[in-house]
Amino acid sequence: MRSTHAAVALAANTGFLTTLFATAAIVSAFAAVRRIRGHRPAPRASATLAPAVAPDAVPVPVPIPGPGRRPAPGPGADLTLGPELPPLIADFTGRVADLACLLRLAGDGHRVIVVTGAPGTGKTALAVRLAHELRTRFPDGALYAELGAGRGDPAPPSAVLGRFLAALGAPAEECTGRPAALAARFRSRTRRRRVLLLLDDAADAAQLRPLLPSGNNCLTVITARSVVTDLPGAIPFALAPLTEPDAHELWAAPRPLVHACGRLPLALRVAAAAGPAWAGRLAAERARLDALGVGDPGARAAFEAGYAALDAADRHLLRALAAYPGARFDATVAAAAADRQPADSDAGLARLAAAQLVERVAPGTYRLHDLIRRFAAERLERDATPADRRAARARLLAVPPVDPAAVSPLVRAGVREGLHTEAYRLATTADERLREEPCQSARLAMWTALLDAARRAGEQTWAAHALRALGDAHRRAARYDQAVDHLRMSLAVQRPAGGSRGDQIEPRLLLGDALRRAGRYEEALRELRTALHTATGDAEILTSLGELHLDRRRPDEAIPCLEAAFALTGSADTERHLGTAYAQTGNFPAAEHHLRSALAAHRQRGCAVGEGWTLRELGRLDEQGFAFAQGAAHHREALSVFARADYGLGVAAAAEALGDNLLAQGDEMGADTEYRRAAAAYADFGDPVREAEVRRKLSAP
Helix, strand or coil: CCCHHHHHHHHHCCCHHHHHCHHHHHHHHHHHHHHHHCCCCCCCCCCCCCCCCCCCCCCCCCCCCCHHHCCCCCCCCCEEECCCCCCCCCCCCCCHHHHHHHHHHHHCCCCEEEEECCCCCCHHHHHHHHHHHHHHHCCCCEEEEECCHHHCCCCCHHHHHHHHHHHCCCCHHHCCCCHHHHHHHHHHHHCCCCCEEEEEEECCHHHHHHHCCCCCCCEEEEEECCCCCCCCCEEEEECCCCCHHHHHHHCCCCHHHHHHCCCCHHHHHHHHHHCHHHHHHHHHHHHHHHHHCCCCHHHHHHHHHHHHCCCHHHHHHHHHHCCCCCCCECHHHHHHHHCCCHHHHHHHHHHHHHCCCCEEEECCEEECCHHHHHHHHHHHHHHCCHHHHHHHHHHHHCCCCCCHHHHHHHHHHHHHCCCHHHHHHHHHHHHHHHCCCCCCHHHHHHHHHHHHHHHHHCCHHHHHHHHHHHHHHHHHCCCHHHHHHHHHHHHHHHHHHCCCHHHHHHHHHHHHHHHHHCCCHHHHHHHHHHHHHHCCCCHHHHHHHHHHHHHCCCHHHHHHHHHHHHHHHCCHHHHHHHHHHHHHHCCHHHHHHHHHHHHHHHHHHCCHHHHHHHHHHHHHHHHHCCCHHHHHHHHHHHHHHHHHCCCHHHHHHHHHHHHHHHHHCCCHHHHHHHHHHHHHHHHHHCCHHHHHHHHCCCCCC
16 A cells, blocks of 8 residues: 555645645545555454544533523423423322332333323323422433423424524534434433433324433433323323322312312312302312213313302403413413503413412413313303404514414414414514524424415515525525525515515525525525625625635635625634635635634634634644644544534534544544544434445445
């Protein structure tokens, strides 16, 4: 085999262009020689894959954000992070034997426990109690998600996974993508952690399977209304109504009244709050519902008694809350639903909480149990006119929702009611927040409904805006072809309708980025140049053009764009790209100056991901100057930074770069170790294409 020194000397004497691509040529040469000669490395002590972190960089568990750093809940999921499990119910009663059995199951090493039972049996209360009992055994934190099966709109797994990844410290690019990729990243990030998951109100195994963590050090507690089959390793635990002694402890009432509530904790609390004056009505209502064959007669009878015990204003408030689709609300939302002042609604909510008909989940924030929501919706349908219900929906569209998950269903309901202007206004206001959500499914559903409405109404400006938002949502979800189609349609619709400069610039910028990411460089160049012609000196467009020129290996065109953008923003990421551009031209002093300046800025700001990418670029710069040992040191440092940040894509890229470096130095066994590490990390990230590319570099796949 040709020696490394000979290959390097040959490359050094072939001129400037060969110098630029020396490293790639050396790596390719070694790979080709290995393929031709059928070379195989010496036998190794172990055939297992290399660990996913550098040997000198043992990963430290990343603490899950605490109370002050809690990310906003994503669509369809209420997430509780760090030590903030949902609070214990103050009057939690009984369930001693049930709790002891669940603790025993957890202690025996079962990793997935599914608590099942009818609505109102207290599954969530027991699961929360169990989680609090076990919390100290899981030092890396707790994750909580309300999966929403009872509301009839189950949270898509991608929405929950995106928020879980963000909570576990993943950067934004790891929190979006296809569900399979998100699930792979979640498993990767939980593999070496001890995390407790509480998944409340699950629909089925299909919703749950992607949410299960990896390894044997995590525990997942699930609540569901029916037995969940086909869930790997799940232990079902069926929860019955309270025993008679426990039910009497919760409500010290005569035995017939306790049985009228079906010994359901939720019904017992509502009946107890209604007071003894309504006891006779409770028993009579239960008998009537039994005769009618109505489902959940115990809970329904208690709700009827509790509802009748309210005054007219509070009955109106409870009914009106059913018009709001979110899981959580405050006095402002309640005031809009009921058409009253916030102070009056605040007092009314306090009375409903005392009557156990709403639950206070935080100071000033409440929610409805699904059964009570269903009951209130029936009352709203029965007691309010269609005009009243439409007016309530219009008022709700005019206030900012407490629960971001409510925005999309609220907008869609407004479209169905013909409240197009109100729905469009809320969507436009909320979109800035929704576009940053890890999962874009709720945003896609919202703007699809508005696009249909705009087309039917002939509103071209609205249609253009909806198409632009849909294109951006597809782009963020890595569906680039769909993004391109929607953004092109947005521009086509916008032209006849006119619009502001921003209406013309933003879709072109988004379109250029989507085309670049799809590898359609010439089309991307046309769109970005058109956008720059419209908005001369725009830093975002200049940066996008610079990145595009780097992808096209046109550093002389990239440098002016990046210099101008950096002068406007001072961005460390832009300066890193600038350093890469100078390296491509062979101006190594300028490249090193910008890369080291970017590295210092990233370190000062505590941006581990930016630091890792800059270190990798410094390693590549060293290799262009044939300082392979120094380049390997930079790649190892980048690998260590990425591993500490638990950033899978960075681990994969740094390991691959280190493998290329070691192969160029003739260390084929070391290169194979890094290639295997990179392939495993790409697999965890959900990128089979790059995984396959790296595996092709192995001497013994």
